[in-house]
Amino acid sequence: MRRSVEPRILLPVVFLVVAFTAGFAHAQPLATPDPPIPSRPAGDGPAVPAAAAYCPDLQRVTMLALTKDRFGPITGKPRDGDFVDTTLWLAGWKDCALYGPRMYTCDSHELGTAEAAERAQATVMQDIGACLGGAWTEDKERSAAAYGILHNAEWPLAMTISTDQVDQRAYVIRLILFLRTSGTRP
Numbered sequence: 001m002r003r004s005v006e007p008r009i010l011l012p013v014v015f016l017v018v019a020f021t022a023g024f025a026h027a028q029p030l031a032t033p034d035p036p037i038p039s040r041p042a043g044d045g046p047a048v049p050a051a052a053a054y055c056p057d058l059q060r061v062t063m064l065a066l067t068k069d070r071f072g073p074i075t076g077k078p079r080d081g082d083f084v085d086t087t088l089w090l091a092g093w094k095d096c097a098l099y100g101p102r103m104y105t106c107d108s109h110e111l112g113t114a115e116a117a118e119r120a121q122a123t124v125m126q127d128i129g130a131c132l133g134g135a136w137t138e139d140k141e142r143s144a145a146a147y148g149i150l151h152n153a154e155w156p157l158a159m160t161i162s163t164d165q166v167d168q169r170a171y172v173i174r175l176i177l178f179l180r181t182s183g184t185r186p
Contacts, residue, residue: 054090055131058177061088061104062132065179066155071098093175108173110166117163117171118146124173125150125161156180 064071075098076085082100089096089106096106108124111117125148129136132152136159139149146163160176 053092055127057088057090058128058131061090061177062157064088065102065104065157065177070101070179071104074098090175102179104177106175107164108175110170110172112169112171114146114163114165114171117173121146121148121161121163121173124175128159128161128175 061071061074064074071086074086074088076087078084079097084098086096086098086104093106093108096104098104108120111120125138128150129138132150135152135154136150137153139151142149148161150159150161152158156179158178158180160174160178162174162176163171164174165171
């Protein structure tokens with residue numbers, strides 16, 4: 001004789017199993033080594049990360065900026081001044097941080113010359129446009145050879161991609177994503 005399980009017992013058990021295992025779909029490993037980052041040469045000096053490597057991270061940061069909590073879920077430990085560490089770094093970039101509740105910033109690895117940095121900055125501008133899609137456009141009136149501004153036509157977000165000299169022989173590409181205040185131009 002076969003006994004059937006009563007639905008009133010089975011349903012809560014199924015619910016608990018589904019609820020328990022669903023949490024693993026969003027779980028992050030505690031500590032895993034970073035995979036190698038595909039890169040492209042940017043003239044002399046170290047390579048600039050390929051967009052495919054950091055694109056998913058940049059998309060996530062962009063979406064977080066639009067949420068009620070903004071960068072709260074990726075906020076780390078305080079640094080000097082108003083800077084705070086972030087727990088979400090763009091793959092292949094360094095020194096990523098938050099500045100206040102509305103700004104996310106990362107630096108590329110060092111490049112050897114200003115010319116290499118300018119070439120890399122132009123490449124990163126194109127890569128970010130391809131990564132984030134058509135709503136992001138360059139504000140050519142306000143951009144220069146070493147400084148580009150990207151605006152999002154749909155959301156109150158903007159980004160600067162600039163070169164910066166960090167010492168006498170090294171340059172970086174600096175990415176700054178910020179949430180615009182109301183009334184600023186898209």
